[in-house]
Amino acid sequence: xxxxxxxxxxxxxxxxxxxxxxxxxxxxxxxxxxxxxxxxxxxxxxxxxxxxxxxxxxxxxxxxxxxxxxxxxxxxxxxxxxxxxxxxxxxxxxxxxxxxxxxxxxxxxxxxxxxxxxxxxxxxxxxxxxxxxxxxxxxxxxxxxxxxxxxxxxxxxxxxxxxxxxxxxxxxxxxxxxxxxxxxxxxxxxxxxxxxxxxxxxxxxxxxxxxxxxxxxxxxxxxxxxxxxxxxxxxxxxxxxxxxxxxxxxxxxxxxxxxxxxxxxxxxxxxxxxxxxxxxxxxxxxxxxxxxxxxxxxxxxxxxxxxxxxxxxxxxxxxxxxxxxxxxxxxxxxxxxxxxxxxxxxxxxxxxxxxxxxxxxxxxxxxxxxxxxxxxxxxxxxxxxxxxxxxxxxx
Amino acid sequence: xxxxxxxxxxxxxxxxxxxxxxxxxxxxxxxxxxxxxxxxxxxxxxxxxxxxxxxxxxxxxxxxxxxxxxxxxxxxxxxxxxxxxxxxxxxxxxxxxxxxxxxxxxxxxxxxxxxxxxxxxxxxxxxxxxxxxxxxxxxxxxxxxxxxxxxxxxxxxxxxxxxxxxxxxxxxxxxxxxxxxxxxxxxxxxxxxxxxxxxxxxxxxxxxxxxxxxxxxxxxxxxxxxxxxxxxxxxxxxxxxxxxxxxxxxxxxx
Numbered sequence: 178x179x180x181x182x183x184x185x186x187x188x189x190x191x192x193x194x195x196x197x198x199x200x201x202x203x204x205x206x207x208x209x210x211x212x213x214x215x216x217x218x219x220x221x222x223x224x225x226x227x228x229x230x231x232x233x234x235x236x237x238x239x240x241x242x243x244x245x246x247x248x249x250x251x252x253x254x255x256x257x258x259x260x261x262x263x264x265x266x267x268x269x270x271x272x273x274x275x276x277x278x279x280x281x282x283x284x285x286x287x288x289x290x291x292x293x294x295x296x297x298x299x300x301x302x303x304x305x306x307x308x309x310x311x312x313x314x315x316x317x318x319x320x321x322x323x324x325x326x327x328x329x330x331x332x333x334x335x336x337x338x339x340x341x342x343x344x345x346x347x348x349x350x351x352x353x354x355x356x357x358x359x360x361x362x363x364x365x366x367x368x369x370x371x372x373x374x375x376x377x378x379x380x381x382x383x384x385x386x387x388x389x390x391x392x393x394x395x396x397x398x399x400x401x402x403x404x405x406x407x408x409x410x411x412x413x414x415x416x417x418x419x420x421x422x423x424x425x426x427x428x429x430x431x432x433x434x435x436x437x438x439x440x441x442x443x444x445x446x447x448x449x450x451x452x453x454x455x456x457x458x459x460x461x462x463x464x465x466x467x468x469x470x471x472x473x474x475x476x477x478x479x480x481x482x483x484x485x486x487x488x489x490x491x492x493x494x495x496x497x498x499x500x501x502x503x504x505x506x507x508x509x510x511x512x513x514x515x516x517x518x519x520x521x522x523x524x525x526x527x528x529x530x531x532x533x534x535x536x537x538x539x540x541x542x543x544x545x546x547x548x549x550x551x552x553x554x555x556x557x558x559x560x561x562x563x564x565x566x567x568x569x570x571x572x
Numbered sequence: 573x574x575x576x577x578x579x580x581x582x583x584x585x586x587x588x589x590x591x592x593x594x595x596x597x598x599x600x601x602x603x604x605x606x607x608x609x610x611x612x613x614x615x616x617x618x619x620x621x622x623x624x625x626x627x628x629x630x631x632x633x634x635x636x637x638x639x640x641x642x643x644x645x646x647x648x649x650x651x652x653x654x655x656x657x658x659x660x661x662x663x664x665x666x667x668x669x670x671x672x673x674x675x676x677x678x679x680x681x682x683x684x685x686x687x688x689x690x691x692x693x694x695x696x697x698x699x700x701x702x703x704x705x706x707x708x709x710x711x712x713x714x715x716x717x718x719x720x721x722x723x724x725x726x727x728x729x730x731x732x733x734x735x736x737x738x739x740x741x742x743x744x745x746x747x748x749x750x751x752x753x754x755x756x757x758x759x760x761x762x763x764x765x766x767x768x769x770x771x772x773x774x775x776x777x778x779x780x781x782x783x784x785x786x787x788x789x790x791x792x793x794x795x796x797x798x799x800x801x802x803x804x805x806x807x808x809x810x811x812x813x814x815x816x817x818x819x820x821x822x823x824x825x826x
Binding site: 441 | 626645646647650658661662663664665666667671675676677678680685686687688690
């Protein structure tokens with residue numbers, strides 16, 4: 178999953194690759210740089226101008242902008258198709274609440290995908306986190322469990338997710354098992370195995386009232402707790418990704434792991450942290466879902482992983498790593514949520530909704546491929562539309 | 573002669589049954605450009621990797637300013653002011669050139685929580701590129717969108733910005749056009765003039781003679797000759813590399 182242009186220059190750097198390269202090219206006496214410079218000079222003095230241009234270019238070029246546009250079009254479409262139903266504040270609030278745990282998991286998934294990895298286990302770790310949380314609460318007060326019991330239960334749920342994620346990260350980073358396989362195994366083992374073993378196959382329906390009534394149904398200053406928590410996680414995740422060393426290393430590893438390693442970055446450790454983070458946030462998603470649904474719904478999250486990955490991919494994150502943003506993932510999730518809810522509101526058969534999500538995923542990954550070709554080939558905006566002939570990667 | 577800034581003494585390295593380095597010696601003196609040449613398989617890359625801490629020799633000593641050192645990793649080597657420009661450049665194409673310049677050595681606004689100081693890194697990147705006469709359209713452009721020559725410049729600038737003693741450059745001009753090649757050689761001279769030694773690994777003999785002060789020749793895992801660049805010729809160097817020339821005159825270490 179590395180960039181071809183990096184594979185081309187293998188890290189081993191064999192003893193002298195161009196065998197007969199001795200006299201080639203002559204010896205440029207290397208005087209002053211020639212007048213016909215191919216590269217434009219940097220102008221530190223006019224930095225602010227460059228900054229303005231960069232900003233403009235970034236807005237126009239960013240995949241977030243186009244996705245936001247698509248989202249607006251989608252909202253307008255559904256508003257016109259279902260007047261008075263779709264474009265209401267309460268509906269947006271409901272969508273936000275429905276997508277709360279998906280958003281929390283999308284934050285972790287964004288970090289994972291940026292490293293050129295993938296985490297299929299998110300929905301299963303959500304279930305497991307919820308089960309572990311509720312298991313403790315059931316034995317410590319049941320419906321009337323105290324906040325202390327809920328807090329301890331939640332810590333157990335979070336710790337379970339984080340530990341499982343860290344174990345997956347260890348297998349990916351140290352044992353070099355492909356993340357697809359590791360997290361697929363995690364998906365099956367946690368969601369279909371361990372969760373069923375603990376619950377005996379029947380959902381826990383005893384959830385602490387305090388949890389359901391506050392986190393699940395309550396609001397703070399008129400905003401549902403579900404939205405407050407999930408948005409807060411997204412904002413913190415976005416800030417960490419954009420402004421800290423942790424985020425920078427995440428991009429660096431996804432972009433060129435070998436370069437990151439040679440730059441002294443602890444690549445393996447960082448990967449383990451990221452998979453642990455994804456597991457932790459899945460555990461948090463489990464607590465949120467538990468509060469929101471009022472049961473462990475062990476069979477209800479089998480496709481969460483695909484929904485989350487679709488959202489992140491739609492948001493412009495490259496499945497080959499190194500490119501993407503939290504804002505993009507957020508808008509991507511908003512897009513798929515609006516699409517699903519909109520289809521329900523205008524009365525489209527629910528099976529078509531699954532088809533729509535599948536189509537969106539394929540479209541998102543195809544767009545990613547186009548962008549990559551465009552960048553690699555550098556032959557203009559539409560180069561990637563003709564795969565193979567014009568869109569070749571630069572050697 | 574002054575003390576070498578970096579010295580290798582009788583380095584030996586086996587890969588299985590292959591003897592990559594056979595008691596190889598190497599010297600680099602302060603403020604010089606020394607070319608390391610040799611035919612394919614002569615052990616150049618192994619020697620370089622050993623001296624930048626990427627691999628550990630089976631036997632032998634490495635001395636920095638005359639004192640024996642132990643280089644367990646490239647980080648150790650960096651600690652001694654030893655930097656390298658790899659043949660594949662080792663850049664992250666999705667990060668911009670400022671981010672690549674500071675990769676692994678970021679500057680922070682709030683060191684405790686590792687919040688990046690992007691503005692400072694940007695400014696210092698602009699300064700670093702300007703000092704070397706390297707021209708980039710914008711330090712905010714992802715490196716993957718730069719030309720081959722520009723990427724090369726970023727990799728070189730990164731090494732130069734942090735090297736206080738010596739820089740290894742493995743075939744830095746192999747993938748470049750004529751103009752860019754001339755520029756890299758300029759940069760090499762400029763680095764030397766700042767008092768940092770440069771080890772140039774190259775196959776291009778005219779280039780070696782144009783830029784190097786001294787030449788050390790490796791053959792079959794050992795140093796077989798050293799020359800003063802001004803007093804040798806392409807024929808002599810090729811002869812030493814291939815073993816066609818039996819070495820007596822220039823063949824002893826200075």
